[in-house]
Amino acid sequence: MYLKDQIERIVLFNIARGSFRLADNITRAFAYRVYREVIAKLSDNEIFELIDAVTGGLGYKGKELDPIRMSYCGSIIAWPEAIPSGGRVLEIGTGIGRTCYVATNWAKPSLYVTVDNSPIILAIALYRNPISAYQEALHKEVVKINLCDAIKIVNVMRGIIKFDHIIHDGGPNPQRNPRLFNKEFLRSLYNLLREGGTLSLFVGRHKGWQDKLFTTLRELGFEVHSVSFPDTPVLVFHAKKKA
Ligand SMILES: C[S@@+](CC[C@H](N)C(=O)[O-])C[C@H]1O[C@@H](n2cnc3c(N)ncnc32)[C@H](O)[C@@H]1O
Secondary structure (H helix, E strand, O other): OHHHHHHHHHHHHHHHOOOHHHHHHHHHHHHHHHHHHOHHHOOHHHHHHHHHHHHOOOOOOOOOOOHHHHHHHHHHHHOHHHOOOOOEEEEEOOOOOHHHHHHHHHOOOOEEEEEEOOHHHHHHHHHOOOOHHHHHHHOOOOEEEEEOOHHHHHHHHOOOOOEEEEEEOOOOOOOOOHHHOOHHHHHHHHHHEEEEEEEEEEEEOOHHHHHHHHHHHHHHOEEEEEEEOOOOOOEEEEEEEOO
16 A cells, blocks of 8 residues: 555654654554544444454454453553553554553553554554543553554664563464564564563464574573463563663
8 A cells, every 4th residue: 555655654754763753643644544534434343353354353252342351461461560650662563552551551651652554453443443441542642653564663763762661462473473573573672672671572372483482582681471361372471681
């Protein structure tokens, strides 16, 4: 999509100059246009199908959204206890704002930079979110949204900013999106963290990927703890960069 590429270029241009506010403004304006031209015309069922297709599901089972279960899983992924008051957070994978809701309600970051490459999901998240609390979280002043490929934006952020906490929920999962889980990308995230900073990585249920990602994080210099969802073999790794 030509216009999407143009928006991404403008986002990257502004991030390179440290202007998270302008990158956020252009992202929201474009997401609103996608909402008006596409999303507003869809049925609730079509919205639900789009959310499923883009995110791979958000911690619910079956065809009904389950906000309590979703937010519980979102809490494990966001790991808000690790966010220092006034800290800076980077999120890979905005989705519909479930993890943003947890992180900005249970912690008090001064900046929450979030990235997603899907205009459709951002339009739903910001303007037709099935969960109003998630939508409200994405409209908080501290939240700066970027329509961009995560690999490109992370490369541009090098030397511009350091984060206290990174939430990597870019997916749907490592198997279906391996370029966001290779060692090079994880090293870029490691380098964006301050000393002693933390990373929460959605790892999924595939045993081979779980082992591989555990080893990769350790090799990069993280201390790693594994956390599981209550009733599935899905894992999230909570990792700390040594101080
Ligand atoms: C599991 S969902 C995120 C859910 C979100 N954290 C929440 O709790 O609502 C994964 C998201 O990653 C995004 N994504 C996939 N590949 C990406 C990429 N290369 N760059 C940026 N975002 C990407 C998808 O569009 C999708 O919205």
